[in-house]
Amino acid sequence: MEKVVHILNELEKEGLITGYALGGAVAFLFYAEPVLTYDLDVFVFLPPSSEKLMTLSPIYEFLKKKGYAARQEHILIEGIPVQLIPAYNTLIEEAVKKARAAKYKKVLTKVIRPEHLLAIALQTGRLKDQERVVQLIKQTRIDGNLLTGILKKHNLTAKWNEVKKKAKI
Amino acid sequence: MLKKKNARRLSLAKLPFEQKIEILLQLQKMAASVRRMAGRRGPPAWK
Numbered sequence: 424m425e426k427v428v429h430i431l432n433e434l435e436k437e438g439l440i441t442g443y444a445l446g447g448a449v450a451f452l453f454y455a456e457p458v459l460t461y462d463l464d465v466f467v468f469l470p471p472s473s474e475k476l477m478t479l480s481p482i483y484e485f486l487k488k489k490g491y492a493a494r495q496e497h498i499l500i501e502g503i504p505v506q507l508i509p510a511y512n513t514l515i516e517e518a519v520k521k522a523r524a525a526k527y528k529k530v531l532t533k534v535i536r537p538e539h540l541l542a543i544a545l546q547t548g549r550l551k552d553q554e555r556v557v558q559l560i561k562q563t564r565i566d567g568n569l570l571t572g573i574l575k576k577h578n579l580t581a582k583w584n585e586v587k588k589k590a591k592i
Numbered sequence: 593m594l595k596k597k598n599a600r601r602l603s604l605a606k607l608p609f610e611q612k613i614e615i616l617l618q619l620q621k622m623a624a625s626v627r628r629m630a631g632r633r634g635p636p637a638w639k
Contacts, residue, residue: 424613424638456604457615459623461635502639528610561598562605 424463426501428532430486431465439482442468444522444533446508446515446543451555453525454537454563462497462504466519466535469509477509514542514577537563538570545574545582557590 434440445453447464469477486498497504510516518539525534535543541559544552559565574580604615620637627634 452612452616453609454605456601457607457612457619459619460616461620461638502636504635525609527613562602 424503425528425530427463427503427505428527428530430489430491430500431532432530434467434482434485437485438470439485440467440507441470442519442533443507444519444535446518446535446540447506448555450535450540451559453534454540455555455558456562458558462506464506464508466510466515467507468516468519479507479509482507512546514539514546514573517573517576518543536569537565538573541565541570542573542577542579545579545586546577548582553586553589556586557592560590560592 431443435443444450444466445463446466447462448458448460449463452458452460469479472478483493483498486500487493491498491500494504497506499505510519518535521539522533522535525532537559541556544556574583604612607615617638624634624637
């Protein structure tokens with residue numbers, strides 16, 4: 424894991440990505456109790472390009488030279504399947520921009536804030552995401568004003584009310 | 593009992609990130625051994 428964080432910072436330093444933040448289950452784990460997961464989702468900003476289509480090829484090439492191979496949608500870095508996901512909508516973009524700095528064994532990294540994680544989970548809307556929302560609410564401190572603003576901005580208030588009603592929170 | 597369980601989950605949530613990753617590795621190893629015993633294959637545990 425430490426090596427993965429190093430590599431992500433290196434990708435940023437090399438300009439292959441212009442920003443990143445840990446997302447998905449590992450970000451949830453940062454704030455809540457550990458749950459079983461096998462992949463590490465990382466939201467990234469790609470540098471501006473003249474190509475119409477976003478491509479991760481330069482990153483894959485760079486990592487291949489370091490001995491890390493692609494496996495399906497992941498890149499296997501030191502045995503950890505890492506999925507680099509270009510920020511694909513305004514909510515993810517905002518979440519990456521406002522990610523909080525964190526340390527993993529003295530290495531600096533960035534993790535999506537719980538309020539954005541909650542909003543992303545609501546937007547994704549799978550059953551496991553709804554469970555994560557409930558878990559986050561119960562196990563970490565959520566900034567209510569920040570959350571309300573995010574939910575309003577990204578039209579997620581109705582979904583939020585639905586989940587709250589269902590989970591009786 | 594439910595109260596105790598919730599308190600335990602809350603205390604796990606408060607652990608440092610590094611420690612939670614260690615727990616995750618243990619969970620992955622446990623899941624792998626259960627799968628092995630059942631004769632199934634699945635994703636390998638992180639190293």
